Amino acid sequence: MTTDLHYSSSDSSLRVDVQNLCKTFVLHNQGQAQIPVLQNINLQVFEGECLVLSGPSGTGKSTLLRTLYGNYRIGSGQVRILGHHGWTDLTSAAHREINHLRRHSLGYVSQFLRVIPRVSALEVTMQPLLEQGENKTFAREKAIHLLTCLNVPEQLWSLPPATFSGGEQQRVNIARGFMLDYPVMLLDEPTASLDSKNSDVVVDLINQAKARGAAIVGIFHDEEVRNRVADRAFNFEQTDLQPQI
């Protein structure tokens, strides 16, 4: 891993820029309980690298990832992401801009597939390309390629994933997440329910994405997987960028 710490924010390969990000959940119906999860997070992610978020359970790794995706609101501070159409400042972006950024430039693979009722695995996988207005034949070929790489049995392709095993659903989820060459990708434990053969495929997909210049932020509990994809780590016990060697 590299030890480079001092980047200038004008660096042309910057893709994700987080400045003084804070996030506190306020639970109004539980006595106004306040859960300060993120405090003054500063991090930057560059083209072609994978930044790994590490730290104990409950320290806010997934919260940070969801905030980068626009799924959680920013408490204070700034989050900016560079997509195909320029920078989007998530702090001020309207829902429409966030949807646009997601559709074209920001991939997200969560630990679980959110199934769309009655839509087949193949169609679920094709969807990100179809939403781009891509041609159906091309989307289909690419989806079949990825489902095959991830060892999803062919007889499952035409079925809705609702009844699939956890690992099968997750592989459909990953195939879907890698359909587009997103410039920025967020991965929340994508290999959590996979065996080592399929984890290897995911590691290859991640490394291929890096090679074409994607900036990746990921959470991986499996240490071996982590070591094979990570360029740098951000440790959640600290509040500032912690380069590890």
Added chain:
Amino acid sequence: MNPHQNTLAVTDDTQNALLRAKNITRLYSSGKGCREINFDLCPGEVLGIVGESGSGKTTLLNVLSGQHKPDSGQVLYTNKKGDAMDLYGLSESRRRHLLRTEWGMVHQHARDGLRMNVSAGANIGERLMAVGQRHYGDLRQTGQQWLTDVDMEPGLIDSAPSTFSGGMQQRLQIARNLVTGPRLVFMDEPTGGLDVSVQARLLDLLRSLVVELGLSAIIVTHDLAVARLLAHQLVVMKDGLIIEQGLTDQVLDDPQHPYTQLLVSSVLTP
């Protein structure tokens, strides 16, 4: 990709809004209704409205769809030809014409959206005729096709909706509205009163119209899963006011207002 580009609004071009609600208020003498409502709906977008019973959702939908003049505020609409108009600046007949041609309205109570004593076929045909179709055989065939699409027997085309069950009336209402290929539909609890399998087919139909044909919609629903599946933006109403609005998954996963938190936490998997 040019990293030196400025931060820019990517497509937040509200000049292109299909429908804009500008500070709409409509109150009944009781003081209930809806107040200070603002949002933009762009082409191809679905807006979901959730909120407690009596919070003013139906009242708002009636204002937006040209059926009730607001006490104050404006509804701006850009029609098929690209002309922007103030809905309540139009004559009533032009407003009704829009509702029959470019728009669709699925009412919460089917009796408000159907002519109960004429046949199902006439209910569907009426809207087709409003957009200029006259050929009897075509009208009948299209009507039967739409009955099939909403899971009804095509043979029911000659029966009057007063003889249908509530769920069948709801489905007929939906067929009647979608038959003319509207650009914008208003739906008030479209899946209310339907059994689960019919609900599922209807949601599939709506999703494909939105995804494949770029239909825009404003949907009032109490079902958060429906909102998550269909809506790009979500509005939460309480006591006549919008208390929270934004990206659907953000509102559902990171709700800020006490009422929204309660709403979200009272369902198992929204």
